[in-house]
Amino acid sequence: MADNVAALLELWAIDQRRRELSKGRDSASAGANKLEVAWKTTEAAATAARAESDRMDALIRQYAADVERCDKTVAELAQKKAGAKSNKEYMDIHNGIEQARLEKTQREQSVKELNTRKADLEAKAAAALAKVAVAKAEYDAAAGKAGAVGGPTADEQTLAAQADAIKARIxxxxxxxxxxxxxxxxxxxxxxxxxxxxxxxxxxxxxxxxxxxxxxxxxxxxxxxxxxxxxx
Structure with missing residues (x-):
């Protein structure tokens, strides 16, 4: 067999192996891309849940402050009530107290509901964060198999060097x-x-x-x- 043909047969065997590795890397890269999307989607969901929980926490603090304000208003109006000089003034103070008590009741109910929703959101956020860790690990593993930044793997680089050496003989x-x-x-x-x-x-x-x-x-x-x- 002629030297050129013998070398070509060697080269073809290497090129076939390189083609298989390239296809495998492309497939692994596609899989890594899907896992990256899943990871980032899960991470976004966890971030959104955390942000919503923080928003509710701010509302809870605001409503708790409103409850304290209502208590203070009731106490102040109660002191004025005893010194009312007219029936109209008395009724205005009385209505002010009732309005403050109603607002307090509403705010306390809102705080209760928000605390329940916040606890649920925090549980969802914690579960999402756990999924993020798993998704990130799966992506890292797949990305490692696909090669650095989607480039040729170490095996592909070795075969490429062998192919270049054979080409020099043809x-x-x-x-x-x-x-x-x-x-x-x-x-x-x-x-x-x-x-x-x-x-x-x-x-x-x-x-x-x-x-x-x-x-x-x-x-x-x-x-x-x-x-x-x-x-x-």
């Missing part, structure tokens, strides 16, 4: 058509010719002259598939 006359076929996605850039029958896997029959050219180490291309022919 004459351009053979290497250029081979690389063109590989780049186009050709499934079989190299095609074996049966030495006894002179036939190819696709049924073509080579002439004695073509077989002799191959034996002499010359480049022979299959007309139907554009594959580089070799005898082996």
């Amino acid at each position: 004459e351009p006359e053979f290497l250029q058509p081979y690389e063109k076929l590989v780049k186009s996605g050709h499934k079989s850039p190299l095609m074996r010719v049966d030495p006894k029958t002179r036939t190819t896997p696709v049924g073509a029959i080579l002439s004695h002259n073509q077989v002799e050219q191959i034996r002499q180490g010359k480049l022979v291309i299959d007309r139907g598939t554009n594959a580089i022919l070799y005898i082996g």
